[in-house]
Amino acid sequence: MYDMVKQWFWYDWIMFLIRIISSVSLFLTTIQFQDQIPMPLWGMGIWQLIAFSVPWLCLLLNYKYYLLTEIVFSGGLCLFLGYLFPEAYLSFLTYAFLIAANSAHLSYRWSGPISIVLIPLLINLLSHQNSYLIMIIHIGLAYTLGFTFHLLVVNHKQNEIIRGQNAVLEQYLSQIERITLAEERNRLSKELHDTIGHSYTSIIMGLETMRPQLSEKAQEKGLDPLLLLARKSIEEVRGYLHKMESPQEKLSLLQSLQNLADEFQANTKVQVHFRTYGEEYQLPKQAKLTFYRCLQESLTNAVRHGHSTEINVSVQFEQWQTRLEIKDNGTGMQKWQEGFGLNAMKERAMNLQGHVSVYSEPSEGTVVVCTLPKQAELPEEIIRLLLVDDQSFIRESLRTLLERHKDLQVVGMAEDGEQAIEICEQVQPQLVIMDLDMPNMDGMTASKIMKQRWPNIRILILTTFQDTEQALEVLRSGADGYLLKSMEPRELVETIRLVYRGGTLIDQDMSQKLFEKIQLDKEENSLPNTNTTDEYGLTPRELEILQLVSKGLRYKTIASKLYLSDGTVRNYASTAYMKLGVRNREEAAKKAMDAGFL
Template identity: 40%
Template sequence: MFGSFQLNKKWSWQDWTMLCIHGLWVTAVLLFMYQDQPDFPLGFILPVLLASHLLPFALVHFRYPYYLAAELAVAGGVSIALAYQFGLLRLFLPVLLLLGFYSRGKAHAAVIPLAVGVFVLSAMAPGSPLPLERPFWGQSVADALVLYGIGYALQKGAGAINRISNKLLIVKEQYAILEQYSSQIERMTLLEERFRLARELHDTIGHSYTSMILGMETLHSHISSREGEEKLAGLLSLARSGLDDIRRQVHRMDPLEDSQPLDQALMHMLEEFKTSTGVQGYFRTMGTPYPVMKQAKLVLYRCLQESMTNASRHGQASRIEVTLQYDASYLMLQIQDNGSGSSQIQFGFGLTAMSDRLSALQGSLYVHSHEEQGTLVTCTIPNRSNEGTEQIRVLIVDDQLLVRESLRLLLGEEKDMRVTVAGDGKQAVESCERELPDLILMDIHMAEMDGLKATKKVKEAWPNVRVIMMTTLDEVDYAAESLRLGAEGYLLKSIHPKELAATIRLVYSGGTMISPHVAQQLFQQTEESAINLYGLTERELDILQCLTEGQRNKAISEKLHLSEGTIRNYISSIYLKLQVSDRDSAIAKAKNEKLCVNSNSR
């Protein structure tokens, strides 16, 4: 009410209070005058006076200048007329109080002299005491200014009360948002801990069971009696049953193994957010739903979580609309809010994390926002679930016969994959020489040339061949070394077959994929090879050196025997660690802080 009157047309408690004071004041003054002068027609004058004083009040939140003019013209004119006609003086005093209460800014300069003039003019009517004497003029002006000043003081007091009320309301809303945000953080922490425990259980007990099974499989040739074969078969059956039990328990603990479809999971999150914050949420799905890989589910889940938190905490939104679109070529999530918006969106930690998560799946993040028009967040991920007509030549490299044959059978069911196998790293290199594969699933621990050495040879000779490292354990050191050598993926063998197939398609089309648990540890780990405060690895420093020399991605990939996609991933990591957003900023920072040996030449 104390800003722009044209924008706020609702009456507040201050308005009703001033209206009541005005009406009671006029009525009381007129009744007291009637006791002294019972000769004027009270039944006619009282309605006319009340109407002239109260009707202008209807314009106070409609057209502010009209209200001031109506008070001066209508109420002032009637007061002057009654003063000269019936000798009813000082009826303009409550109007002075209202004018002082509602006048704003430059309006005071025009309203004060006009209001004081109307009051003095009404006070000069016949019958007033000493109308032409200077002391009476001074007294009338002083009375008018005092009433106007009281109204102005009440305005400031009411404004202060309103500001305090608004601040308390904001504090209350922020407290509710913080409570909701805290509950989300707690829930995320619990989910991450469950995820970690599930992986630990799988990678320890699961690995032990797998090793036992593989070891017992090798005993078949050493057992000659029928009784021994039966006992071995029983032990194998018991071990496989125990492994299945462990996997079932892991899947129950793992929040990402939830079979709930993506649209239902997002809708459930929106309903929880609505219950916690009171923000209205609306969800709709477009297109025909299809299976979505687990990594994509997790990314979109986190993107929706971050977008809703930003809309409520920063944009003070009261309504959020979420649209999930299933398209044949992409999966799109849109979050539209009606918050305050901003013409300049700053990418903080939340939006940067969203962008990085989407980029890892070759997705994109778009944020559109304008002042007082809300914000639209669009997340897109390419659809890799459909089998394409193009055949992907996959080479499986593992020294465990059971593992590689199982993978060959599972991936052989995929119509767009042609699978071959190799028993160790040396055979893998020889296989690449005979028939170059598109992608290699490479085991790490092998007796005859391990996976790291084989990857190094493959990347040096055939940098466009994409390599996914697969191992039973989530060893961070091996993962870091694999990525340094140019591998495009690092996965655990416990991955679901459908997830593995989707990952192969993703990496084949140019993306990268790292097991979420391993990625988290890589992010938290400080590399021993870092020689600066930013934690740049040796390979990242090599690429940064090439950038400062003015080399483009293709030239860097040829020089370091890495694919262009791997170079782009390294450059993104460099930007993140240096906290810059583009190539020029990274080069400037490298030169200024002497992060490279020859950083003086671009």
Template identity: 40%
Template sequence: MRWSWQEWIVAVFRILWLICFVLLSYQDRPSFPFTVVFISVLVCYSIPLFIDRIHYRWYLLAEVFLVGGISLLFAHQYELVRLFLPAVFTISFYSRGRSHAVTLPLALVMFCLGGRGAFHWTIEDVFQNLVDASFVYGIGFGLQMAFRSIDRIKQKLELIKKQYQTLEQYSTQVEQMTLLEERYRMARELHDSIGHTFTSIILGMETLRPYISSEEGTERLQSVLQLGRTGLEDIRKQVHQMDPMEEDPSLDLSLLNIINEFKKNTAIRVVFRTMGEPLPVIKQSKLTLYRCLQELLTNASRHGHANSIQVLLHYDHNQIILQVQDNGKGSDEIKFGFGLSGMKERLSSLQGKLYLHSKEGEGTIVTCSIPLLQDTDVSNPEIKVLLVDDQLLIRDSLGLLLKNEPDFRIQTAEDGNVAVDQCASDPPDVVLMDVHMPQMDGITATKLIKESWPNIRVIMITTFDDISYATKSLALGAEGYVLKSIDPRELANTIRLVHHGGTMITQEVASTLFQQMTGTMKNPYGLTERELEILHCLTEGHRYKAIASKVHLSEGTVRNYISTIYSKMQVQSRDEAIEKAKTELLTDY
């Protein structure tokens, strides 16, 4: 075992003290054999320092018998008194806890036997020896406590540094994700506005065709239409360059970038492996796995205190699996806080699953799986899609955007009544249903369709992410709820996903639904933000006075708040409130 810097200081100080003592003693009384005494003392004083690395008791025996023996011998033979004093200092430094009850009297006795007064034994000399030895012993003990305090401070600083690195890494990733999402939102909005504008121009020009009689006019109109379609495609390409997920189409590289950034900021060993042949992954799945990995790496570092993490990305023929395993402290009982609940919600929206296995002292394994769909399904090459919207422009725009999909056959309906009639005459596979329509709205039409033809899959598509409509439509059996601003490729993949038995809720709607659900779940007693803050202080063990100081209220006001908290939670005491808060995760924020 290597010596610490404190032990090196004590060892060097002990040897220098001994050398100075022998040299000064020889200068005063040059009658003793210097070489024999110097080498003997140096050897006897050095051996215990090395034995201390093996066992403390052996060190103490070496100090008593080797150093104490040579000190007594030279004190009585050459009158080299006080030779045991450096040993008193180091015995005090190396002793811990209750051992001082033995080493202190032992060191005092040994020094008195070899110190001044050993030949005459006067009370004054013995008393002086006790005072000197006690003083030196106290210096050694004080130095020990000072060094231990320095070690504790260094450990705390190291812990703070690691936590700061983790926090910095987490905040950096949050900032990056926020920027990515903002770019994604801007790309969708630009695509929506520009795409609809160009589509309107193209469709408007198409309506002029019957009014142009000359062949030259028809050719020029066709040329302008072609130019408009080309411009629309060029603008779509430019807009997609703003899409953050388009910058790196590979899921492997996206996850590897997170891992490299995490390793850089935390110095935690992370091993990343992939299995299977990489397959194209829809953007929703990629973003979900991206955030799951971000959350799992942070949890392994911050909560699990892991120093090694293994990440496996497995491409199966029908699903993609992300597995994260760490060597942290683990836990026999894992409680789903906001992070894990959010992961589970994201995965569930894509028909994915979340599996956890953790054991105390053995780390944690978390597995996320999402089903994969190819762009086409050879067993059913054609999907009949019914577009239901009261606005002609929207129907034509969506039809124009989806018409290039080889496995889609598009039909349209202008309101809910027509949609129900078409389902009766020529049932589609998937219905894209607008919410707000005259005659019969999308909610009513969905209810009728699901009651009469439960096998028809319905996706609500609307401009507004109204949670009440989303809840109603999903309760009626709709398999999806997306916004009209969704990327056309995402919309196509969503239709395929729903057609194959999956469900889809866009990230915006899912986040709002989840926040609404977790808000109710996390606060079933209707506690205010201030009451939750005070309840959190109670769970941390703070008393009324400390809580009042922390939340900047008077102690009487805090007592009133706590009485209200007890009443709302239907508890009678502080212990009951704390137990209920921890059991129901009321303060897990």
């Protein structure tokens, strides 16, 4: 009851005061004329208390019984007093005003005739007076005033709703603008980083390669200012990129969500309770943005469509996933209508192998749950790299490109396979990026030796030539990836991270040519069956993917089960198909069954 009273507006207090004043005045009048009333004073007091409290409680708790109780208890009291005192019909004026003021929807169609016509008629018959027309006029005016007050209240409520909706929309639009700007800054910074930065690096490395070709010292001296200018320019570009970073991006997930909830509460006057469970861990930018947009959309929908006054937000940091739950006390709905905002939320979550669920029931509010698998970025995890290439400017160029990323560290560089093995012994890199055609010892031979000595080392072949025979042999010798030097720097960085985490990746053009070659070889000579996975060079992850594929699971389902991206699962599957010499999942499952390792 106290919670209801706290939510009263000025018009609720006005009607409550009118009710109190009318009841007190009627009780005092009853005391004054108690000698002429054929009923004990305490009986009249109880009747008046019932006439005051029961309709009022019904109005607060269950509106549909209010008009009936008001007419029966209050109208009956006025009939009894009108029977005793003809002028007592005036006491019904207050109740006629209240009945009209609280008549909602189309209830005035029957509450009006009963209040204005029927009750005055009964009072007139009981009191044997000839003032029926005067009573109708008086009570009709009171009912009209009450109905006018009702229209005023309805208009005020509509204006409040409109103001509230405008405040929500303004807050929503400001957040949309802020996030859009952040996303655009992020996109531009990436584009500048990958295009301008790459271009400057290529210019610097190209100028360095020209140095040995300059015969005169004067020409060589003229090269130094150009190199200095290029290096200074690339540093300036990096400085601009750091300035473009939004302060919002530096906040943690909890800080971002808490700020959003506080701002929403301040602008909409809706209570937002924020709770967290578990210890917060670092999340990727895309995951933080997905949770941010999910909370923003859910808060807006709770007020716009559910007319909520209280919203509970909880964030749970679990071992394998992060969960955001938004629960409101709004009206809810029988059948949830999925609009653009909800579809956008679901699409963002699906892109990160997560999902968004909505539960809503009439009069029970709505619950929105957004769950994303844990894909924490670990700033302290550094991938130690060894670069192996017989051309010094390529090694330096790769080093410049890769060391821009905080999680990549070049710990050594070698010009052939022999030197690479020696450096591996000394620095123990986690991943080797190696060319194939090199003097003294080529990349294929070095890969085999490295895999024998250090089975856990990851090897990524980065070459210029599209030789399918060579690529197939390299992968069977234990290499974890085969890429061409013409690929984009951003793709190279992502491939390094993928291979480091246990993935296998082949250049797309190369994989197509490998499949074509395998098909031709299959048509000419059937490949002998083997009984072990070692002969095919399948990694444990590739075998795991094959097992799930053989069960008929889709790539998206496998990705969700293994907490990998859809593209990563496809790359694993493609590499496994290539190693098995098949073209699709049906052939792969059959061959794996025949070989006996599924």
